[in-house]
Amino acid sequence: MSTSAGKLAERTKVAGGNRMELLLFRLNGKQLYGINVFKVKEIIPCPKLTNLPHHTPHVRGVAHVRDGTVSIVDLGMAIRQPAMQNPESHFVIITEYNRRTQGFLVREVDRIVNINWEEVHPPPRGSGKNSFLTAVTQMDNQLIEIVDVEKIIASVDPFAQGVSAEILTDEVKQAAANYHILLVDDSSVARHQVERNLKETGIGFTSLTNGKEALDYLNAMADEGKRVQDELLMIISDIEMPEMDGYTLTRRIKEDPRFANLPVLLHSSLSGIFNEAMVKKVGANFFLAKYDADELARVVIGQIQAVAGEKV
Structure with a gap:
């Protein structure tokens, strides 16, 4: 080696x-x-x-x-x-x-x-x-x-990037209103940036600050008898987080039959070949290096299209 x-x-x-x-x-x-x-x-x-x-x-x-x-x-x-x-x-x-x-x-x-x-x-x-x-x-x-x-x-260097107008059509906003995302990020700056862009898209979201909170949230939802895939479109998670990182959160999700089909996007300021190896290892569906609002919006919209079975 x-x-x-x-x-x-x-x-x-x-x-x-x-x-x-x-x-x-x-x-x-x-x-x-x-x-x-x-x-x-x-x-x-x-x-x-x-x-x-x-x-x-x-x-x-x-x-x-x-x-x-x-x-x-x-x-x-x-x-x-x-x-x-x-x-x-x-x-x-x-x-x-x-x-x-x-x-x-x-x-x-x-x-x-x-x-x-x-x-x-x-x-x-x-x-x-x-x-x-x-x-x-x-x-x-x-x-x-x-x-x-x-x-x-x-x-x-204040960073405020909105989603391009050509991506946010009326059809996209109308369809997005029917879905909900779980957002997990310990950095208040990064979390608020994603929240702003999700609001622009029109999709609902719940924000948490680490992987342990996210896993507890999913377990509580399942324990209430809810089908998690019906409640959430996807999870957008940071990688570096206290208590439980995004890699471990993803692995735990994919190992649990109740959550295994829930798409996970790992969204991190970490970048490079290391993350390509880890995304594959833990079974994440997507990886994006922070931060490009249009890239993030395209993944979310693509997931809406996959679920809705129609072009929006």
Whole structure:
């Protein structure tokens, strides 16, 4: 087995077991923060930064990385901490989120750890809607705060994409009103974006924040004697979520005869060949990298057409 194939197989095994690899780092103090390793392209010493006029304050500048130009966000400032001094002595984590390459300035990188999603929990209720945390966990009796990078990126470059008018015909909206979708995503920014686009389409939806909540919801529906396929058109689920990730949720759905025929779309800021392998492994019906409103709408409309047995 080649080195790259071996790494892919190992990562597939980790994610398929409701586990993930977390890159830990520090900002201004001793607090440890984390992001999913799958979103990290590389870690480099902070390169020379070129200042940009009229930019968001926590964008410290742009840098030439490989063959492109990448904006560098001071991650401390982005989560309302003081600016990091002497950035040239720190590190930049180059990531790929939502089809965008983004650099994050951090003070130091600690290590990579392998954790179970069951050990990852939503942030404390008191953190409020303005919190930039998407989850928390503990390791070696130390709290690790997992950053909602999608929310940070949205604060730098607000992302508001609507469904194209040519897709949303009157026939589509009329047909969509008869159906309901279960939406599962722990990021408030990503969840609200999908909600806006589903509202544009005219379809009903229920929103939940992790795979465990979604599985409990489906079990409760089935326990009430309802046929889930009659109640829901499909599930749209994120992959990275506390308590239970999207891969495990999909696998559990497909293993249960009561839900097995329910279509699942995995919708994630993770992208690449890794996800192609995992989508096939867990039995998801669709995969889309975030975020293209028209792509998402076409999948939903295609599912409506498949169920209705007519072109809408």
